[in-house]
Amino acid sequence: MAANEIKQSLRKLEFPFCAREALCRIEMLCGRSGKQMDLQMDLMSEFVFGEIERRKNRNVPVAIQELQLIEILSDFFESPGGSVAVRNAVFLSLYPAETQRHKILGNLVSLSIATQNKAVLNAAGIWMQQLGSTSLQSVGLARHILNDYFVLIPNSIDRLKQLPNLVPHFTANLLTAIGEVYKDKNPPIELLKLIGNWINDNPSLLLTSLMDNPALPTGGIPMTPITPIAGLFRWSILSPLRASTETADQEEQQKCYSKIQQLLMDSVLRLKSSGSNKHAISAQHLAAMTRALTAILHNNNELDNSSRDLAMERLAQAVSAAMSANCIYGNKQELLALLQPLSYQHFLIEWTLQTYASKAA
Amino acid sequence: MPHLTDSLPPQDIMVEVRKFISGTARSSQSSNTLELTRTALNLLKNVPATREAVLEYFCSVFFVAVTKYMRQIETRQNLPISEENIIAEIHVVLSSFINGNPEAWAPIISAWSLDLLGKLSSDYSKRINLSGNVGINDSLQQWMSCRATRILIDITEQCLQCLMHADTESCIKALLDTSVLHSPHFDWVVAYVGSCFPNVVITRVLSCGLKDFYAMGCNDFKDKKIDPKLNSVVGILSHLTGSHLYYIRTALLDLFMWSLDENISVNEDTKIQRLATVPFLLNLASLSPMLLKAITRDISQILRPDVIPRLALFSTDWIRYFNDDAKNLISIAVHLALGCDQGALQIINILLDTSLNPSNVGYHSVNAAQNVKTICREILELILEEIELTIRTDNSKSNNIPLLASINQDLPSVIPLLLNSQPLKIKTAVRLLSLLGTQNPNVLISAATYVLQKAQTTFHLAVLVRLITDNANFFSKKYKTENTLSDNGYFTQVVEQAIREVQYSNIADDLATRQLFQNLTILLKWENSGRIPSLKSNFISRAVKVNLLQMTMYLMKTNNVDFASDIAEMLDCLNPPNNNNFPANVELILRLTRAIIRFFFICIAENDIVKKERGAKIVCRFLRGLTTYSQYARVLALREILEITIFGDPAKYFEAKEKFKFNIIKSFLLQQNHKQGTGAILAQRHSSVFHAGIIGQGPRKPPPDNNVDKEIVKLNNTLLMDVIKACCSNRDFSQYPVDTDALTLVSLLLVELISPDVMYNGLPWPDEEFTKVTVERDLQIRRSFKDAPVLWTLLQLTAWYRPALAYCSVLLRAIVATVLANWSNNTGIMITNVMALGQLLPPPLTSIADILPVLEPHQIITVMRECVWMYMHENIPSPMLFTRAEGATIAWRDTDTSSPNIRFTETLRLLLLANIHILGSLYATLFFNEHKYI
Structure with a gap:
């Protein structure tokens, strides 16, 4: 069918139906060899998102229309039939990197978590991986979800508990993004507990993105997954140095961090035994964290020694464990050079340097 | 009721969502709103993703409720509106959200409610505004009577309450943004919220208005259009002045003080804003009398002498907000001043003090200082001119000049200006009082009274003459009483009031009273000189004559020779009475006679010979006039003089023996009884009194010696003779002024006084x-x-x-x-x-x-x-x-x-x-x- 005919036929339909129909057409187009990307894009903006001026229905309120669209999208992805790969491709092209549709995406994912819509969540996981889990878009999505479930309706955290079982790939990517969200501040304690439980119940969660291969249509190139390990290490290492906002829960908080540190070490060491993947942790990631740590130590002289020692000890543990598992990729020399100044302050770092300096070279 | 638990199973959520969508997407309202709302509330509680859609749906519910309410008002029905119950449920849920987790929900809900309020206000502005242009208070009242909007306002208030502590700035910004978007229909909301958080809202509204003003103020002024936003600001502030005048005043003052800050290290934007502040405030004040009131209260504490030079620096920049014409600026200032119903005197004083300030301290150049002074004078002149014009042209309006009313309140401080040493202040005060006088003559009277009492220099008396001359019409106006003969002008009242006030003021303060009579004397002398055209109507002497009785009383009471001679001197200045110019009032003449004779004896008792002789001279002159005019005055005068000289206390000054005085000590009856013997003792009879003395009081003491100097006695005798001769004078014989018939009277009187027998008296x-x-x-x-x-x-x-x-x-x-x-x-x-x-x-x-x-x-x-x-x-x-x-x-x-x-x-x-x-x-x-x- 020619592009114009498709459009003409779709234009005869009212809003919710035309979106649905358009999605089917896009799926069909996507599955074919000649993809007609332009046409896909046109259909999306005109019929799905109603971004063309004349399709905007003035009487129906915007937010409700959005909700309708979200319902149709989740319906569409959940509907039986059709290949997962094609649908993932459709999802990816529905939400390209540069777009205004992220709010709808956020609401879609949020609703899908509530309704446990596996299809959508999986697709979203792949979307995150393809855009990079630490990219702005992924972090934005993570923020949206955290805001919905932690801030606005705290009593629905339970819904998140099932997530690793339901959609481990999405959860892993989400976890990486969450690690980025709380890059420079302490996460709330509820989140810490949740993550602790996630990892505890599903020891392989941290490595899921490395194991699973995303279902992409032929010709799609999967991006290198980023594990949450480095991001979470950053939490546990920097946490002793940050002034806690809630002093009451400090002890509990510290327990959570210790637990997470332990779980992270477990995961890293598990990599050593499997030895399958050397791309678990990026050296830049660790280097950035080391820089942050150095800066904090340098600027805040009034921190007490036990906190300093704890932070440096955890850093040393992390680096030495990763080194021993040999799962660091990238510029290890730079990382070690950054550790050098800290080695005078903590023996474990010095030991780590002595032990692994030669290996890295 | 299918009330769902907190955690819905995933499948049910989808069902609920679909239900909601199907309910709302349909444009018709046939579906069960209550059911749908409950679903929506459920979703809101459980599914965060649906939040916006749900809130949007609530919007429509509110719209429906308001529409129904409006229709009811228009048709004057009073049926229950079903939506209102739903709205109440929504209210409960939203409130619980806000209270449970304010940081998260308050921004969302407040944004939503503000937006909704804005939309409602603009959409229904025409319908609520049935009676044309209603003020902010009316619309506030109208909207608050609608339950839906009332609840919305309540929600908003709750949100803002939570947010105020944490994030004031963004909160107010949202409010004002909405206000700008829906201006002016949204003003009532701002006004309401403002009254809940007065200090924050007022400051913000002001600064927002200022920004707007400086951004587009000058252009708008050119078109003579008043910026609607400025109007909104004025409306909101005016509404708040009712209950939060203090905050508004503080905010306005803070703004003003901020604009005076001379810190140069601020960015360009702030500088421009500072320059625009005063024009902005002026504009605000000109748009709302209430704000004017807030600004001008205690203005003298704001516009201190050290502030004015700083303002002078900026004034050139202000002009661009007033059509690039300094005249506009001055004119607006003048009209604002005219509109002050409080503290107007402070304004006048500031103008006066500034224009009279001799120092140039604080100004950046001598030229600038001179300029400021000139402009102050000009403004003052314009104000006075404007009032005068209003009063002269349209008498009905003259009562509506707030400035005058305010000055009227401050009258006690205006009147003393009349005695200031600065001619400009005096002139201003005279003009102000004259203007007030056209409305209320009493003002003129009390002012004139004041000057008459207090003036200590002839210069200030001249002010009095000026005040009277300026209101010549008024002062020469006659009373319309039954007695058409008494043609007393208002000046009579002035004199009367002055005398009365002096009387009731501190008696010990003789100086004040003396001043009054001295002033009257000077005025009379001026009048007698005949060189002052405005005094030719002789109103002063007429006024004095009318009040002679009171003055006589004074003379009768006093023992102070200086004071008495002041009064006498004034009496002396009156033209001698004749049939034309003197009221034929017997009582008055008799009293006058007695009083002047009393004065004579005061003079006799005086030690200072100069004063004594001068006083006697006055007495002679006055009595001569009086007795030739009236026979009974002569009779009384002679009798008084003789009686007192012979029998009265002053007799001792004529070598009479001191009278023996019984020195009876009052004692208790009991003690007296103790003294009594057995015999009957009668008081003052031979049983108790002997020539040698009184029983119980020792021997009779010889009367004290008369120690008046012989020379003085001679002088006194001479003076006495002069006075008697004056009493006996006859107008017809200019060469031998003494009338023998009158002296016969003296002889007869002597006989009567000394030998009052009937027998053998021939x-x-x-x-x-x-x-x-x-x-x-x-x-x-x-x-x-x-x-x-x-x-x-x-x-x-x-x-x-x-x-x-x-x-x-x-x-x-x-x-x-x-x-x-x-x-x-x-x-x-x-x-x-x-x-x-x-x-x-x-x-x-x-x-x-x-x-x-x-x-x-x-x-x-x-x-x-x-x-x-x-x-x-x-x-x-x-x-x-x-x-x-x-x-x-x-x-x-x-x-x-x-x-x-x-x-x-x-x-x-x-x-x-x-x-x-x-x-x-x-x-x-x-x-x-x-x-x-x-």
Whole structure:
């Protein structure tokens, strides 16, 4: 069918139906060899998102229309039939990197978590991986979800508990993004507990993105997954140095961090035994964290020694464990050079340097 | 009711979502709103992703509720609106969200509710605004009566309450953004919220308005259009002034102070804003009287002298907000000042002080200082001009000038300006008061009263004249009373009020009272000089005359010679009374007479001779005028003078003996009873009083010596004579001013006072033997003369103006009788002298006085009996003996026809002969010629 005919036929339909129909057409187009990307894009903006001026229905309120669209999208992805790969491709092209549709995406994912819509969540996981889990878009999505479930309706955290079982790939990517969200501040304690439980119940969660291969249509190139390990290490290492906002829960908080540190070490060491993947942790990631740590130590002289020692000890543990598992990729020399100044302050770092300096070279 | 638990299973959520979508997507309202709302609330609680859609749906619910409400109002029905219950449920849920987790929900819900309120307000503005242009208060009231909007406002308030602490800025910003979007229909919400958070909202609204003003103010002003946003700001603030005047005032002042900050290290934007602040405030004030009120309250504390030079720096930049014309700026300032209904005097004072400030401290150049002063004067002038114009052209409006009303309130501080040393201040005050006076004459009266009382220089009295002249119409206006004859102007009231006020003010403060009379004196002198055209109507003397009675009272009360002479001097300045210019008021004249005589005796008691003589001179002049005008004044005056001189306290100044005073000590009756013996004791009878004293009080003390200096007594006597003569003066005889008939009155009075008997009081002298009958009375009369030597002087006076002495015959007779009885030398000399002076004894009997000192006592008796008594017995001392020439005031006795019989002279001649060794020359003089004839 020619592009114009498709459009003409779709234009005869009212809003919710035309979106649905358009999605089917896009799926069909996507599955074919000649993809007609332009046409896909046109259909999306005109019929799905109603971004063309004349399709905007003035009487129906915007937010409700959005909700309708979200319902149709989740319906569409959940509907039986059709290949997962094609649908993932459709999802990816529905939400390209540069777009205004992220709010709808956020609401879609949020609703899908509530309704446990596996299809959508999986697709979203792949979307995150393809855009990079630490990219702005992924972090934005993570923020949206955290805001919905932690801030606005705290009593629905339970819904998140099932997530690793339901959609481990999405959860892993989400976890990486969450690690980025709380890059420079302490996460709330509820989140810490949740993550602790996630990892505890599903020891392989941290490595899921490395194991699973995303279902992409032929010709799609999967991006290198980023594990949450480095991001979470950053939490546990920097946490002793940050002034806690809630002093009451400090002890509990510290327990959570210790637990997470332990779980992270477990995961890293598990990599050593499997030895399958050397791309678990990026050296830049660790280097950035080391820089942050150095800066904090340098600027805040009034921190007490036990906190300093704890932070440096955890850093040393992390680096030495990763080194021993040999799962660091990238510029290890730079990382070690950054550790050098800290080695005078903590023996474990010095030991780590002595032990692994030669290996890295 | 299918109330769902907190955690829905995933499948159910989808079902609920679908239900919601199907309910809302349909445009028709046929679906069950309540059911749908409950679903929506459920979703809101459970599914965060649906939040926006749900809230949007609530919007439509509110819209429906408001629409129904509006329709009911229009059709005047009162049915329950089903949506309102739903809205109440929504309210509960949203409130619980806000209270449960304010940080997260309050921004979302407040944004939503503000937006919704904005939309509602603009959409229904036409319908709620049925009666044309309603104010913010009306729309606030209308909207608050609708339950849906009331709930919305409540939600908003809750949100803002939570947010205010955490994030004030963004919160107010959202409010104002909405307000800008839906202006002016949204103003009521801002106003309401503002009254919940006055301090924050007011400041923000102001700064928002300022930003807007400076951004587009100058352009708009050119088009003579008032910026709608500025209007909104004004509306909101005006609404808030009702309950939060204090905050608004503080905010406005803070803004003003901020604009004065001279910190240069701020960015360009802030600088421009600072420059725009004052024009902005002026604009605000010109748009709302309430804000004007807030700004101008205590303005003198804001526009301190050190602030004004700083303002002068900016003024050139202000002009661009006023169509690039300084005149506009000045005109707006003038009109604002006119609109002040409070503290207007402060404004006037600021203008005055600034324009009169001699120093240039604080100004960046001398030129600038001069400029500021000139402009201040100009503004002042314009204000006054404007008021005058309004009053003169449209009298009905004149009551609506708030400035005047305010000045009226501050009257107690305006009036003292009249006595300021600065002419400009005086002029301003005069003009202001004149303007006020057109509305309320009492103002003029009290102002004039004040000046009249307090003026200490002629310069300030001139101000009074100016004040009166400026309101010439008014002051010459006549009372419309029943008594058409009394043509009293308002100045009369001024004088009256001044006198009354002085009376009620501190009595000890004599100076103030003196000032008043001194001022009146000066004014009268001016009037008498005739050189001041505006005083030609003689209103001052008229006013004084009307109030003479009060002034008389003063004179009657005071004992202070300075004060009394002030009053007397003023009285002296009045033109002497005549039939044309004096009211025929007997009471007044009598009182005046008494008062002036009292003043005379005050003068007599005074030690300072200059004051005494000046006072006596005034008394003479005044009495002369008064007594020639009115006969009864003369009678009263003479009687008063004589009575007091002879019997009153001042008698001691005329060498009278001090009166003995019983020094009765008050004691308790019980103590008195203790003193009593067994016999009956009657008070003041021989049982208790002896000549030696009073029982219980020791012997009678001799009366204290009269220690008045002889010279003074002489002077006093002279003055007394002058006064009596003045009383007896006659207008018709300019050469001999003393009227003999009046002096006859003196004689008669003397007789009446000293010998008030009915019997034997006639002119004829009886047989010598008859003196035995009258001996007691004769002694009394003699005693009177002894006690009050001034009587001799008086007798001499009457003797001088013949034939007045003839009426005193009984007195002369009594004294001669006593001389016969006790051959007193001195008295004999005196009495014969007087009789000789009065031409009652013809020559040579006139010389008896000269002979008496030489004679032996038995000879004295012989002379007195044979020559004086016998002569008088035969020649009755009658006024008929005297003849008066045409036009003369003094009568003469013809010496030729009345030469005494030889029977009376022979004794004298023989006695002379007996003493010829001493009286030889006298004998020659008296009897030499006689021998020739023999």
